[in-house]
Amino acid sequence: MTIRIFPTAQDAEIAFYEALEHADLEAMMSVWAEDEEIVCVHPTGPRLTGQDQVRESWRQIFAGGAGARVQVSQEAVTSGVMFAVHSVLENFAVEGQPQPAPVVATNVYLRTPAGWRMLAHHASPAPRQARAQARPAAQEVPKILH
Amino acid sequence: MTIRIFPTAQDAEIAFYEALEHADLEAMMSVWAEDEEIVCVHPTGPRLTGQDQVRESWRQIFAGGAGARVQVSQEAVTSGVMFAVHSVLENFAVEGQPQPAPVVATNVYLRTPAGWRMLAHHASPAPRQARAQARPAAQEVPKILH
Numbered sequence: 001m002t003i004r005i006f007p008t009a010q011d012a013e014i015a016f017y018e019a020l021e022h023a024d025l026e027a028m029m030s031v032w033a034e035d036e037e038i039v040c041v042h043p044t045g046p047r048l049t050g051q052d053q054v055r056e057s058w059r060q061i062f063a064g065g066a067g068a069r070v071q072v073s074q075e076a077v078t079s080g081v082m083f084a085v086h087s088v089l090e091n092f093a094v095e096g097q098p099q100p101a102p103v104v105a106t107n108v109y110l111r112t113p114a115g116w117r118m119l120a121h122h123a124s125p126a127p128r129q130a131r132a133q134a135r136p137a138a139q140e141v142p143k144i145l146h
Numbered sequence: 147m148t149i150r151i152f153p154t155a156q157d158a159e160i161a162f163y164e165a166l167e168h169a170d171l172e173a174m175m176s177v178w179a180e181d182e183e184i185v186c187v188h189p190t191g192p193r194l195t196g197q198d199q200v201r202e203s204w205r206q207i208f209a210g211g212a213g214a215r216v217q218v219s220q221e222a223v224t225s226g227v228m229f230a231v232h233s234v235l236e237n238f239a240v241e242g243q244p245q246p247a248p249v250v251a252t253n254v255y256l257r258t259p260a261g262w263r264m265l266a267h268h269a270s271p272a273p274r275q276a277r278a279q280a281r282p283a284a285q286e287v288p289k290i291l292h
Contacts, residue, residue: 036224037222037223037224039231039252041252043270044270044271045272045273046272047222047235047250047272049222049233074193076183076195077183078182078183078265080228081228082226082227085185085254085265087195087266104193104268106252108254110224110226119231120233122250122252122268122270124187124189124268124270126187126193127191127192
């Protein structure tokens with residue numbers, strides 16, 4: 001596997017979503033940190049930790065092949081010297097299918113000796129209106145516990 | 147509001163879950179960073195940003211009152227000098243009710259001039275088996291896109 005160096009967290013994020021679009025497992029895993037306990041939560045999925053679990057989950061997701069375009073919007077970024085937290089909406093588009101509801105993702109990146117890498121990716125389905133309306137009306141706030 | 151100083155990210159996390167259990171809005175908001183763009187995703191909810199949206203969401207959740215106990219388990223922590231990322235399972239218990247499925251949460255903390263504060267909280271329902279089985283079997287990995 002070619003080792004890729006990402007000079008910024010944004011570079012790592014671009015590579016992450018390119019790998020996702022192309023269903024490219026090696027490119028995907030080149031984005032993740034190697035020496036930290038990485039954490040990945042796919043929409044509606046369990047919490048996965050470590051290279052083996054995270055790789056296996058992407059392998060299974062990518063087994064269906066590429067075909068979805070993903071556009072990232074409404075990015076909220078906080079960053080420091082050694083870390084960056086990107087909150088984004090992921091808007092998927094599959095040709096010939098209605099656009100699904102967006103996914104809200106929290107992406108955490110670390111500056112490592114090998115450049116910026118992903119430490120955590122937590123994704124969950126967002127209510128459809130989150131795409132058009134950044135500030136939810138009161139009635140849209142979930143009423144469930146926590 | 148009394149300003150609370152949390153000497154460690156763990157102290158902030160303990161205060162976060164205590165405030166959640168007690169449905170204490172002021173205690174909850176004292177955990178969050180004030181000068182950063184905070185991000186909060188409640189289970190199945192939209193992405194909320196900023197003090198106003200986050201406070202309003204907790205106000206609505208807490209309007210139902212306290213009563214749920216929450217136990218945090220399977221913590222995976224990565225921390226640096228200025229940040230900490232805690233991935234946890236939240237196990238809720240409401241007296242007289244069956245235990246709900248756990249919630250998986252990614253909590254990001256920053257070291258600020260006012261001590262450690264929460265920058266991001268992303269929570270989503272976890273499959274029930276995540277409680278008993280840290281490593282999911284292959285068939286449990288969600289088959290949905292991404």
